[in-house]
Amino acid sequence: MKYSLIVTEDAQSELEKIANYISKSLCNPIAAVNFLDKVKSYYVTLSENPLIYQVCENIGNGDKEYRKVVINNYLLIYRVDESTKTVYVLHFFYGRRDYFDIV
Numbered sequence: 001m002k003y004s005l006i007v008t009e010d011a012q013s014e015l016e017k018i019a020n021y022i023s024k025s026l027c028n029p030i031a032a033v034n035f036l037d038k039v040k041s042y043y044v045t046l047s048e049n050p051l052i053y054q055v056c057e058n059i060g061n062g063d064k065e066y067r068k069v070v071i072n073n074y075l076l077i078y079r080v081d082e083s084t085k086t087v088y089v090l091h092f093f094y095g096r097r098d099y100f101d102i103v
Contacts, residue, residue, distance in 0.1 A: 003080070005047045007089040011076075014092040015039065018074060035072060042069055042076065043089070050080045050087045070095065 007015075015036075023032035045052065046069070056066040056077065069076040077091040 001085060003047050003050055004084070004086045005043055005089065006086060007043075008091075011089045011091055018092055018094075035074075038071055039076070042071060046078065046087045046089070050078070066090070 019032045019036055022035055023029040050067070053067045053069045056068050059066050059077075064079050066077055066079050069078070073095045075091075075093045075095055076089060077093065078087055078089045080087050
């Protein structure tokens with residue numbers, strides 16, 4: 001069964017900042033477009049099989065299970081609501097950033 005995918009405002013804003021950074025600061029607009037295309041392909045995978053990716057340890061308050069996808073140097077953090085068959089894309093982070101307290 002296919003899951004609904006909801007990208008939060010925070011996640012969308014963070015994704016836009018990453019794409020702008022790659023395009024403008026790194027002067028590589030082609031890499032930014034490729035990154036966004038890769039994210040879209042992961043969205044498709046998440047809507048088809050959201051439990052495929054690794055569970056994040058030690059984040060949140062323990063009442064929800066969070067998962068992560070590694071995309072290039074970045075992490076996509078999401079959670080799955082099985083009762084509504086919905087995937088919530090919550091955040092994008094640079095992979096070396098300490099994200100445990102943010103989610």
